[in-house]
Amino acid sequence: MRLRKLELKDKNGMLEWIKCPEINRYFQFNPETINLDSLTEFIKQSHHDPNNKHYAIVNNEDEYLGTISLKNIDCKNGNAEYAISLRKEAIGKGISQTATDRIMRIAFLELSLHKIYLNVISENIRAIRFYEKYGFTFEGEFTEQINSKGEYKNLRWYAMFKKQFMERFQDKVDIIN
Secondary structure: OEEEEOOHHHHHHHHHHHHOHHHHOOOOOOHHHOOHHHHHHHHHHHOOOOOOEEEEEEOOOOOEEEEEEEEEEEOOOOEEEEEEEEOHHHOOOOHHHHHHHHHHHHHHHHOOOOEEEEEEEOOOHHHHHHHHHHOOEEEEEEEEEEEEOOEEEEEEEEEEEHHHHHHHOOOOHHHHO
């Protein structure tokens, strides 16, 4: 498994997870507004946007498995937002762990960021378990923060600091170096 820049050939795989009801039930955007044309534009813009880094997660055959991102990169304050989404067939295979290791390496070692944060709808238990197991720290919950499909939902906020990452991976030279 590796990360690479998004390519136009990834758009069908992206649309697959975006339209999958099992995956999109926790989205903070309306998946019905997304189509192949909008994904084409998103991919093209992703190559020129210094404030957002979106990567395709691919297997050894370069098959698209999902997208992982650093969004709203703020170099002045040393932080960025983390996001990941996988195709249904890639879930539960350890891909999130490996991809997150790699994006955190980019965030903390290449971009020299101080903090990576994320938010997740409080009902998304599977994602919350992953974030907590990975080592993200719970920072708080915003009550009825977003309107998702006509219902107000709570958002849980998590963060990881560079120091945490370095301590977590101090024995894993392949991650840090």
